[in-house]
Amino acid sequence: MLYALFIHGSPFQTKACHSALSFAKTIIASKEHQLKGVFFYQDAVLIGNRFNQCPRDEFDIQAAWQTLSKDYGIELTLCIAAAVRRGIISESESERYELESASLASQFQLEGLGTFVSFMNDCDKIISFK
Amino acid sequence: MGKTLIHITSSPYTGLAVKEALDLAMVLATFEQDVDLAFSGAGIALLHQNQSPDESQGKALYKMLASFEFYDIDNLYLPESQIPKEGIEITSLASSLSELEWKDMLTRYQHTFRF
Numbered sequence: 001m002l003y004a005l006f007i008h009g010s011p012f013q014t015k016a017c018h019s020a021l022s023f024a025k026t027i028i029a030s031k032e033h034q035l036k037g038v039f040f041y042q043d044a045v046l047i048g049n050r051f052n053q054c055p056r057d058e059f060d061i062q063a064a065w066q067t068l069s070k071d072y073g074i075e076l077t078l079c080i081a082a083a084v085r086r087g088i089i090s091e092s093e094s095e096r097y098e099l100e101s102a103s104l105a106s107q108f109q110l111e112g113l114g115t116f117v118s119f120m121n122d123c124d125k126i127i128s129f130k
Numbered sequence: 131m132g133k134t135l136i137h138i139t140s141s142p143y144t145g146l147a148v149k150e151a152l153d154l155a156m157v158l159a160t161f162e163q164d165v166d167l168a169f170s171g172a173g174i175a176l177l178h179q180n181q182s183p184d185e186s187q188g189k190a191l192y193k194m195l196a197s198f199e200f201y202d203i204d205n206l207y208l209p210e211s212q213i214p215k216e217g218i219e220i221t222s223l224a225s226s227l228s229e230l231e232w233k234d235m236l237t238r239y240q241h242t243f244r245f
Contacts, residue, residue, distance in 0.1 A: 006243070008245070041150065041154070042146065042147065042150050042245075081153065082150060112157070113153070113154060113157040113158075114157065114161060116154075116157075117157065117158060117161040117163060120134070120158075120163070120241060126241055128243060128244070130244070
């Protein structure tokens with residue numbers, strides 16, 4: 001079965017990104033299921049801020065997603081409208097808004113909700129994490 | 131592809147959840163997906179008539195409801211049991227469902243997203 005994950009919950013105020021990570025790992029480990037991609041919406045986009053500094057003695061959820069994306073080629077997409085309003089800015093958006101720098105962390109990309117609609121059309125199941 | 135339900139349970143004025151739920155509904159509709167909206171709990175506040183939020187309280191999201199017909203979003207549901215009792219009118223754009231109809235409605239969708 002082909003899955004996509006839809007994460008809404010803030011990485012700081014909820015465990016949505018953590019639960020989704022363990023769900024993603026389970027899909028990847030299974031033989032009969034595949035993960036198409038992960039779409040972050042609402043406050044979940046805060047996970048893509050490269051300026052986040054996780055205290056050294058705490059679990060770094062951003063790094064965990066980046067590693068998963070690198071190791072298994074999983075696309076991590078942040079909703080561009082949700083991200084930009086929260087200060088998660090890619091190089092191209094930084095130029096467009098004439099800002100001094102970009103804040104998007106590596107392995108994450110900004111795309112419109114249309115990308116999520118194509119996940120809905122392509123996948124057997126969308127699982128939400130709130 | 132099956133129908134999608136956006137179920138709004140958050141208040142329109144406590145955060146961005148409702149704004150971002152309506153944005154999702156409109157994008158889905160723009161991509162010609164079949165979308166219905168359901169409201170319960172604090173989410174019903176979006177259906178109240180005669181709201182006048184000021185700028186600091188957020189955009190007047192209830193005004194978006196009237197534009198939904200242009201996106202072919204025609205079905206807005208709320209449970210009959212949660213209609214406010216006195217002094218508050220609910221927009222005529224929404225239809226109230228009996229408990230049985232509400233439960234039946236919730237089972238009709240391939241995707242349900244709750245905000």
